[in-house]
Amino acid sequence: MSAAERMQRQQNRTAWLFLLPLIIALVGVAIWPLARSIFFSFTDAFLDAPANYGFVGIDNFITVAEDPVFWRAVKNTLFFTVISVGLETLLGLAIALLLHRAFIGRGIVRAAILVPWAMPMVVSTRIWEWMLNDQFGLVNKLLVTVGLVEKGIAWTAEPSLILYTVIFIDVWVTTPFMVLLILAGLQLIPEEIYEAAEVSGVPHWKRFWSITLPLATPAIGVAMLFRTLDALRMFDLSYVLAANNENTMTMSIYARDQLISFQDLGVGSAASTWVFMIIGLIAILIVGVLRLDRATG
Amino acid sequence: MASVTLKNVSKTFGAYDVIRSIDLEIADGEFTVFVGPSGCGKSTLLRLIAGLVPVSEGDVFIGGEQVTDVPASKRGLAFVFQSYALYPHMNVSRNISFALETARLGKDEIPRRVAKVAEMLKIGHLLDRRPRQLSGGQRQRVAIGRALVGQPEVFLFDEPLSNLDADLRMEMRFEIAKLHADVKTTMIYVTHDQTEAMTLADRIVILNQGRIEQVGRPRELYDRPANRFVAGFLGSPRMNFAPLDRTASSGGVLRGVGGFYHAAELADADGPVEIGLRPEALKLVSAETKGAIRGTFERMEDLGYEYVCYVRLDETLVWTVRSTGSPPAFATSQPVGLGWQPENLYLFGEDGRRIDHGGAMQLASGASL
Numbered sequence: 001m002s003a004a005e006r007m008q009r010q011q012n013r014t015a016w017l018f019l020l021p022l023i024i025a026l027v028g029v030a031i032w033p034l035a036r037s038i039f040f041s042f043t044d045a046f047l048d049a050p051a052n053y054g055f056v057g058i059d060n061f062i063t064v065a066e067d068p069v070f071w072r073a074v075k076n077t078l079f080f081t082v083i084s085v086g087l088e089t090l091l092g093l094a095i096a097l098l099l100h101r102a103f104i105g106r107g108i109v110r111a112a113i114l115v116p117w118a119m120p121m122v123v124s125t126r127i128w129e130w131m132l133n134d135q136f137g138l139v140n141k142l143l144v145t146v147g148l149v150e151k152g153i154a155w156t157a158e159p160s161l162i163l164y165t166v167i168f169i170d171v172w173v174t175t176p177f178m179v180l181l182i183l184a185g186l187q188l189i190p191e192e193i194y195e196a197a198e199v200s201g202v203p204h205w206k207r208f209w210s211i212t213l214p215l216a217t218p219a220i221g222v223a224m225l226f227r228t229l230d231a232l233r234m235f236d237l238s239y240v241l242a243a244n245n246e247n248t249m250t251m252s253i254y255a256r257d258q259l260i261s262f263q264d265l266g267v268g269s270a271a272s273t274w275v276f277m278i279i280g281l282i283a284i285l286i287v288g289v290l291r292l293d294r295a296t297g
Numbered sequence: 298m299a300s301v302t303l304k305n306v307s308k309t310f311g312a313y314d315v316i317r318s319i320d321l322e323i324a325d326g327e328f329t330v331f332v333g334p335s336g337c338g339k340s341t342l343l344r345l346i347a348g349l350v351p352v353s354e355g356d357v358f359i360g361g362e363q364v365t366d367v368p369a370s371k372r373g374l375a376f377v378f379q380s381y382a383l384y385p386h387m388n389v390s391r392n393i394s395f396a397l398e399t400a401r402l403g404k405d406e407i408p409r410r411v412a413k414v415a416e417m418l419k420i421g422h423l424l425d426r427r428p429r430q431l432s433g434g435q436r437q438r439v440a441i442g443r444a445l446v447g448q449p450e451v452f453l454f455d456e457p458l459s460n461l462d463a464d465l466r467m468e469m470r471f472e473i474a475k476l477h478a479d480v481k482t483t484m485i486y487v488t489h490d491q492t493e494a495m496t497l498a499d500r501i502v503i504l505n506q507g508r509i510e511q512v513g514r515p516r517e518l519y520d521r522p523a524n525r526f527v528a529g530f531l532g533s534p535r536m537n538f539a540p541l542d543r544t545a546s547s548g549g550v551l552r553g554v555g556g557f558y559h560a561a562e563l564a565d566a567d568g569p570v571e572i573g574l575r576p577e578a579l580k581l582v583s584a585e586t587k588g589a590i591r592g593t594f595e596r597m598e599d600l601g602y603e604y605v606c607y608v609r610l611d612e613t614l615v616w617t618v619r620s621t622g623s624p625p626a627f628a629t630s631q632p633v634g635l636g637w638q639p640e641n642l643y644l645f646g647e648d649g650r651r652i653d654h655g656g657a658m659q660l661a662s663g664a665s666l
Contacts, residue, residue, distance in 0.1 A: 192382035195349050198369045199376040200396035200447050210395070214386045 034276070041269035050265055060270035064258075070271065072246055073254040074278070076163060080250065081231040084170045089224055091171065092178025097212075099179065100186045110183075117176040125240040128169045132156055159247045166238055166248050170231070178223050185219020186212070221290040228286060232279045251275045299360030299373075299450040299483060300325045301346060306355035308341055308507075315341045317507040318355065323485065323500075325360075328477050331487045332494040333504035334530070339487045342504065343453050346485065348372050360450055375444030379456040381436045383428040383443075390415075390424040393442045400447075414442045417479075418472075434465045441476070454486040458493065470496060491531055495519070503527050525649040528573055534605060536573045536643070537616040569644035569652050576619035578641035581606060581627070582634040589634030592616065594627040608633060 041060050045053035064070050099110060116124065131138045132155040140152030155165045189212065197207050235252040242248045244257055255275055259268025301323040308316040315338045323329045331339040344350040346357060348369035356365045364372055383392050390411055397407045415421040418438045428436055437457060444452060457473070458466045474497055477484055488494055494501050495515045503510040503518065503526070510530075511523040522528035528536050582589050595607040595615060604624040608616050618635065627633055644652040 190380065190382065192378050192380055193384060195369075196376060196378060196382040196443070197384075197396070199347055199349065199372075199374055199453075200443070201370045201373075201400065202396050203370070203399055206399055211384060 037269045037272050037276075039269075040265050041273045043266050043269075045265040047259065047263040047265045047268075053266075056266065060266045061274070063267050064271045064274055069246065069249070070251075070254055070274075073249045073251050076248060077232060077234070077250045077252075080163065080167055080170070080234065081228055084167045084174075085224060085227045085231055087167070087171045088175050088178045088227060089220065091175045092182050092223065093216075093220065095175070095179045096182040096186055099183055113176045113179060115176075116173050119173070121173065121236040122240050124173050125169060125237050128165075128172070129156055129241060132165060156241060162242060162245065162247050166241060169241070170234070170237055173237075174227060174230075178227065181223035181226070182216060182219055185216045185223075188219070189215045217290075221286075225283070225286050225290070229279060229283055232282060233275065251278070300358075301451055301483060301485065302358040302361075303342075303346070304356045304358070306342075306345060306357065307353050308338075308345060308350065309353045315507050316345065316353075319507075319509055321502065321509065321512070323483060326481045326483055328484045328486065328497060328499045329502060330494040330498035330500075331485065331502050331504055332489065332491060332530075333510075335489060337504040338507040339489075339504050340455055343455055343485060343487045346451075347374055347376050347453050349376075373450040375447055375449035375452050377437075377440050377444050377452070377454045377457045379459050381428070381440040381460075383436060383439055385428050388425050388427055389420060389431070389439050389442075392428065392439055393446050396443070396447055410446050414446045417445070417476075418442050433461050434469060437461065437469060438472075441473075445476075445480070449482065452482055452484040454484065456488055457486075458488075459490075466493075473497065491533065495531070503530060505530075522643070522651055524651055525571065525573070525645045528643055528645070528651065532575055534576050534617040534619060536575050537579070538571055538573050538645075539610065539614060539616075540571050541569060569654075570647050571645040573643035573645060574616075574637055574641060576605065576617040578637055579616070579618040580620070580636040581608075581618055581625050582636040584632035584634045586634040586636060589636050590616075591632065591634055594629060594631045594633045596629070597624055597627075599624050608635060 040050070040053070042055055042057065043053040044056045044060075095113070099106060099113075130136070132140070134140055134152040134154040134157065137152065137155075139155070140149070143149045144152065153161070155161055193211060193215075194207060197211060202210075233252050234250050235256070238245075238248040238250050239253055239256075244253055244261070251271075252275060255268055255271035258264050258271050262268070301321075303319050303321040306316060306319045307314070319342065331342060333339050341350060345352050346359075348357075348364070348367060352365060356363055358364065359372060359374075384395060387395060393414060394407050394411050397410065402410075411424070412421070415424060418441060420435065420438050420442060423431060423435060423439070428439070431439065437460075440457070454473070458469050461469060470493060473486075477497075486493070486497060498515055500512060501515055501518055502512050505526050511518055511527045513521075518527060519531050522531065525538070529538065584591055590610065592608040592610040595609050597607075598605045603619060603621045606618040606620075606625070606627075608618060610616055616635065642654070644654050646652050
């Protein structure tokens, strides 16, 4: 073995050594629980005695797939994801464009918009639950005073409204996150490119459409990917606001119900595995469509 | 094509005066270079003309029309940036044609113009490439092509060659000079490089601390600088300066470093306080030579075609001598003399102005002092 080979080998060993803590952490908190969850989805185990199980093949997956409540949860989740991420992206882009311009107090505004994102979801949900309360809520009080409605609207109880209320609260909480990611993307575009376009007579709308948007697309795409994956596994907001109300039930709440409420470890794990596969599929689609892996600006 | 006129133009950023009431007329078709040390306001002045920065005071005229409040996009100019500022997500062809897309041209007009510009700049084979696939020189050609295609009234260049290496810079300098000879459009060019200024300009504008120090043809500025700043700025190595000690004047003789300067008729109140001699106006001679400035030999740099010698006149003053031919053989610390001709001597007054002496200055024998 030559000296160069020996050195190469030693460097490889050092590299693995540096990676070891990360690998241990990943196996411990991600791969092991995931593998266990997938394992239990093929069994008839119950939560009170998980050691006592028998294999049932793909029965649990069929049970979940035949449950209309599950499909209701999938529909809710997809609807929630598409609408809330869509709104957050549009609002996030608009606010990021505003904040990108230099104005007095920009630093303070930038910090201030982070407040909703910094609050725990449970707290934000409770705040809005009170503000939207049909009898004592501030929002209804305002609407009645202005004369837009005669009596308070039951935003958090009316079945046809409650999912929209969930979407509204989510948009309020997570738009700042979108703003920050998109703003970071906008700030990477060199100012001189705009000046070059301006001097050569390119109008404002064209500069936005042909320069800002294409160059900010990688940032917007990454932000949308993060938010979409986040929204697809949303649990806290819906659960705090309406527990297992079918109108707002998400895929995660469905899986939790099977697992905790009904103590059915096998079906609960199968539901979790379904959620994992659906989210994985959507993530692959998004990465493929946006070609985020190849986006280099 | 158009002339450019600045009337009493000022620019302040906060409490900082970047441009201080500048008046300047640039004739139609002229190649003007703004040059000065960094922070002198030359780039800001160019941006004021472009309309990228609004003036604080004064007026800008292009082609005789007042454009002070006209936005950059309506001034009919083209701007070439130091960073090239190409659109990274568009290929070369679209980079060049982008501004024409909204210009309401005939359907065949855009490809025709792109092809013409590409041929002119020899970038026809690069049209499908992205900017990141191009070398620095190619990028700058594309940037110039993008400027050309809009058929602007005035070209503005902001240090376009600063990011290129020495060889490429020389090549592009030549190309830009050729371009101006071909299109004959008014061009304003900002640089900190005096070689670019001297070689490209019809007229040079020398800026310092937001003010114009002097405007003139390159040779004029070199031979007859208006003041000490201009004299010291143009030329490499720069002009040698030495103070005159006026308190020691007696009988019309001013004392200077390295010898006596005989200046009978100039020793009045407005007389010179400093002398200047360009490195190429000096000649290394033996220390005993009559009338030579005396010093000690420090160091020689042989550049092949020419050489530069450093000669120490006193503790704080080192002069340079530039000459061609075979380098002299002096040892370090060896006393040497610097020969010079009166007509090459520059004199500067208290306020930095150059004083015309008509070649009357002479150096007395300073051997004993």
